[in-house]
Amino acid sequence: MRLSRYFLPILKENPREAEIVSHRLMLRAGMIRQQAAGSFSWLPLGIRVLDKVNRIIREEQNRAGAQEILMPTIQSAELWRESGRYDDYGKEMLRIKDRHERDMLYGPTNEEMVTDIFRSYVKSYKDLPLNLYHIQWKFRDEVRPRFGVMRSREFLMKDAYSFDLDYEGARAAYNRMFVAYLRTFERVGLKSIPMRADTGPIGGDLSHEFIILADTGESAVFCHRDFLDLKVPGEDVDFSDDAAVAGIVREWTTPYAATEEMHDEAAWGEIAEGNRLAARGIEVGHIFHFGDKYSKPMGAKVAGPDGKDHFVSMGSYGIGPTRLIAAIIEASHDENGIIWPASVAPFDAALINMKAGDAACDAACEALYEALGAAGLDVLYDDTDQRPGGKFATADLIGLPWQVIVGPRGVDAGEAEIKNRRTGERVTVPLGEVAARIGAAAPGNAAIGNAAIGNVA
Secondary structure, three states: OEHHHOOOOOOOOOOOOOOOHHHHHHHHOOOEEEEEOOEEEEOHHHHHHHHHHHHHHHHHHHHOOOEEOOOOOEEEHHHHHHHOOOOOOOOOOEEEEOOOOOEEEEOOOOHHHHHHHHHHHOOEHHHOOEEEEEEEEEEOOOOOOEOHHHEOOEEEEEEEEEEEOOHHHHHHHHHHHHHHHHHHHHHOOOOEEEEEOOOHHHOOOOEEEEEEEOOOOOEEEEEEHHHHHOOOOOOOOOOOOHHHHHHHHHHHHOOOEEEHHHOOHHHHHOOOHHHEEEEEEEEEEEEEEEEOOOOOOOOOEEEOOOOOEEEOEEEEEEEOHHHHHHHHHHHOEEOOEEOOOOOOOOOOEEEEEOOOOOHHHHHHHHHHHHHHHHOOOOEEEEOOOOOHHHHHHHHHHHOOOEEEEEOHHHHHHOEEEEEEOOOOOEEEEEHHHHHHHHHHHHHHHOOOOOHHHHHHO
16 A cells, blocks of 8 residues: 555644543554544544454454354344343433334343344254354443543444353353453454453353553553463364363463452462562453343243253353454553554555655665565555655554665665564665565564563563
8 A cells, every 4th residue: 555545644743632542642643533522433544453353353253163143233122121221221321212213222232132133043952052243333321431442432342142051051152252362362462361350140250351461551450470471272272172171261260360359368468479460451351151141031042952941041252342452552552653463453564765756766665565565465655755754753653563664875785674663673685585574574473462561570
């Protein structure tokens, strides 16, 4: 993509309304535009990142056996009255009426609707287990939306819902999602730590929040340092092996980990001081088992192997892709801008022509643009007539993993400079080797974890 033809509205100054790093940088980098309080338009650079995040989420949900559907954003109030939540939900629910005066709502979540889908078609335990997910816009009328897309009123959510015959099956489904979440966050460049969450009146221990460590995190978190060395399962994990998956979950839930709300000072005191890690964290995912909370009032039941009807045991599993992008930025940035993990970067590299209009520079950049594209790399070519300082500032701000810098002196010598955005390392290589050099190095960036880990460890 040529920058001269790309819609990238860069802001030079920090917007006054932006309180946190991610909000500030997303506005400045031209990723989003605020349309109203807690409501944003996603611009070309932002949507490229969002699409990559969604692709990774989909791949890991599918790998774990979940099946994608898509449900409407506008829901009938009748389903919510069945579950008993319509009157209980509060002012966060945007209640509306259609032209026929029927009560409707803009969905804040989809437990009722997916339960209705399930009960309409599934009648036998032989059709279980089942896990349905979708990626869809939600609306919650926050009294004070703030922090950009970190806490907005309208947001994108991946929510999955599992259906099983009994608690044992539900636990196996829960474990599959647990492992899928570890892999998802690893793939977007983050080290997540699962922390036990409050299950409320449901009870039990099947509720976890997935937290990433970041200096700018929302709340305090406490965990054992062993988490920093735990290895996330690879893509060869066998999700059909319940025992193996349960073993992974056991490994990731044995060391101490708690948010402020769940923190146990007595248990914390039993950990050797050198193994304690107190930091700031950001929630990026939440998984939860709620049994028959919805299946019972809504009549979602199947015939079991005993010939009797059983209300299905359900769980829900959420990731907010829009919020996740903000979390990635909070965990991976410096004073100059965003530092994208390669797996979700909007482009693989920035190609910077330091003297656009110079015949030799233009020719060298065109050749590099073609060569990088042929190597499978997605390149943003800065062919504008902006001054070099402005081009470097833009490249650092938008945070692409690699910068290829081409100037008159380098062209005369048959060379270009390559800069690694994360490390700041610069090397000079022959023009003919640039594509191979970046192509060979780029995949390694995808595995780079949460930069903030090093800051708090």
